[in-house]
Amino acid sequence: MTPAARRVPDSPDPSAQGLRIDARHNRDRILSAARRVYARDGIEASMASVAREAGVGIATLFRHFSAREDLVAAVFADTMQTYAEAAATALADPDPWHGFTWYIETVCGMQAADRGFSEVLTMTFPSARDMEAKRDEAYRGFSELVVRAKEAGRLRPDFTTEDLVILLMANAGVIAATAGAAPEAWRRLVGCMIQSYAVPDPANPEPLPPAPTPTALYRAMIRLSRAPAERR
Amino acid sequence: MTPAARRVPDSPDPSAQGLRIDARHNRDRILSAARRVYARDGIEASMASVAREAGVGIATLFRHFSAREDLVAAVFADTMQTYAEAAATALADPDPWHGFTWYIETVCGMQAADRGFSEVLTMTFPSARDMEAKRDEAYRGFSELVVRAKEAGRLRPDFTTEDLVILLMANAGVIAATAGAAPEAWRRLVGCMIQSYAVPDPANPEPLPPAPTPTALYRAMIRLSRAPAERR
DNA sequence: CCAGAATCGGATAGGCCTTTCCGATTGGCT
DNA sequence: AGCCAATCGGAAAGGCCTATCCGATTCTGG
Numbered sequence: 001m002t003p004a005a006r007r008v009p010d011s012p013d014p015s016a017q018g019l020r021i022d023a024r025h026n027r028d029r030i031l032s033a034a035r036r037v038y039a040r041d042g043i044e045a046s047m048a049s050v051a052r053e054a055g056v057g058i059a060t061l062f063r064h065f066s067a068r069e070d071l072v073a074a075v076f077a078d079t080m081q082t083y084a085e086a087a088a089t090a091l092a093d094p095d096p097w098h099g100f101t102w103y104i105e106t107v108c109g110m111q112a113a114d115r116g117f118s119e120v121l122t123m124t125f126p127s128a129r130d131m132e133a134k135r136d137e138a139y140r141g142f143s144e145l146v147v148r149a150k151e152a153g154r155l156r157p158d159f160t161t162e163d164l165v166i167l168l169m170a171n172a173g174v175i176a177a178t179a180g181a182a183p184e185a186w187r188r189l190v191g192c193m194i195q196s197y198a199v200p201d202p203a204n205p206e207p208l209p210p211a212p213t214p215t216a217l218y219r220a221m222i223r224l225s226r227a228p229a230e231r232r
Numbered sequence: 233m234t235p236a237a238r239r240v241p242d243s244p245d246p247s248a249q250g251l252r253i254d255a256r257h258n259r260d261r262i263l264s265a266a267r268r269v270y271a272r273d274g275i276e277a278s279m280a281s282v283a284r285e286a287g288v289g290i291a292t293l294f295r296h297f298s299a300r301e302d303l304v305a306a307v308f309a310d311t312m313q314t315y316a317e318a319a320a321t322a323l324a325d326p327d328p329w330h331g332f333t334w335y336i337e338t339v340c341g342m343q344a345a346d347r348g349f350s351e352v353l354t355m356t357f358p359s360a361r362d363m364e365a366k367r368d369e370a371y372r373g374f375s376e377l378v379v380r381a382k383e384a385g386r387l388r389p390d391f392t393t394e395d396l397v398i399l400l401m402a403n404a405g406v407i408a409a410t411a412g413a414a415p416e417a418w419r420r421l422v423g424c425m426i427q428s429y430a431v432p433d434p435a436n437p438e439p440l441p442p443a444p445t446p447t448a449l450y451r452a453m454i455r456l457s458r459a460p461a462e463r464r
Numbered sequence: 465c466c467a468g469a470a471t472c473g474g475a476t477a478g479g480c481c482t483t484t485c486c487g488a489t490t491g492g493c494t
Numbered sequence: 495a496g497c498c499a500a501t502c503g504g505a506a507a508g509g510c511c512t513a514t515c516c517g518a519t520t521c522t523g524g
Contacts, residue, residue: 019470019471020469020470020471020520020521020522021521021522022470022471022472022520022521023470023471023472023521026471026472046510046511046512047511047512047513048510048511048512049510049511051473056472056473057472057473057474058473058474058512058513059471059472059473059474059475059513059514059515059516060471060472060473062512062513062514063471063472066513068512069457122409122453123453123454123457124450124453124454124457125457126454126457158439158440160443161446162417162420162443162444162445162446162449163420163424163443165449165453166406166417166420166421166443166444166449167421169405169406169408169409169410169417169452170402170403170405170406170421171402171405172405172409173401173402173403173404173405173406173408173409174398174401174402174405176401176405177354177401177404177405178401185394185398185401188394188395188398189398189399189402192395192424192425192428192429193424193425193428195428196424196425196427196428197424200432207390208390211392211394211395211398212394212398213394214393214394217394217397217398218356220401221354221355221356221397222355222356222358225301225355225356225357225358251500251501252490252491252492252499252500252501253491253492254490254491254500254501254502255491255500255501255502258501258502278480278481278482279481279482279483280480280481280482281480281481283503288502288503289502289503289504290482290483290503290504291483291484291485291486291501291502291503291504291505292501292502292503294482294483294484295501295502298483
């Protein structure tokens, strides 16, 4: 009997294998706490606040994840998987332009749903190998989407894959600024950007998603001027 | 002789009146230090780091500016003035569409030149009266620009003034993410957005500013994954 | 059921920040 | 020149954070 076989490996998370069940339990509590905290406060949230949210000692948190990067990578492993799969899904769309826009809207929507993920998408974590692998996978898929949409004559020829990165950074900015107060503002940005990517078809002008109300944006601007802690 | 007349009021900054010359000198050193620090690190930079940069004691900083908001307002008073004047300048342009795009490019360029200002533009500081007054002035000017550009038939009718706020937030995101590593990326965003605002003229397709190189954006993403202190 | 290994979490050290206090210094007026 | 109020800046109190240490607790295989 090998040492590894002594423990029951029934956690969904393979990296929890070989842990005592109380340790595995804590690991899960930490991960789900971190998911909540990062979604709300972004990935710069303190390790201490994650430990508090999880109800474990600080030492326990550091024992499981010795660097913030490890925790971030573990928390967003699933989401990065979904992210990579989205590119494949978009490629399966018979309409190249529709696949292209669906992908952009989906990815930006994932950003809007999780502030932490929104930040992760615009950063790179050289030490988190499989996160970067997922990113590459998505990137390759997106490149193919771009080629097809150009071939279909719907995407402007001077579009580059860097434009997606720029859009993700821009979207992260809108989401960070409006979070809560104007939760649909990002759609307006993405709608504009997609229109600017399209080869114009004057016969068929696309409507934009609605703009947020002045009040909603004003609330967003007030939120930002408060200290991070007050922002809830 | 009134008490106020005892001091020589020759500082360019009216709020420095009535201060002893050493105090006024320190106030100026603090302001110019804060300008540098905020431009580099954003307005969340610590009060302590501003005091260090200025070479004054922490107490001196707090004696002059008892809250971060006061310091921010004092630092950006000039810039907000320029911001408000930009709207007037744009209104003086005989070509409404050109005035409209010039204004947007100018304001976004001001964001790119100063990370602190970039953040200030997407926040509101209810207690800093004259900063908000300048913002209102610029807002009124921009509203007029919008009306004229629509009347000229060049700006899409569903454009709203909130779209500018969204663009400023998006641009702040790109600038925060690319600072230094891809300093021209924001132009690409702004170019795209302006094209999406325009009523399309298929006979005259505008070229976009160049996209950043993949390497430049990669460097930007690496920068972000480091701790704020390491970012220089 | 027990012994030992694995794990826990409070405590601690060290850093940076904000804000206030107060003795030392200095500018400005007479 | 000298006095006094204005001003300075170091120090200190209190908070939060990262990272590590170590005695107490809990799990697990035999």
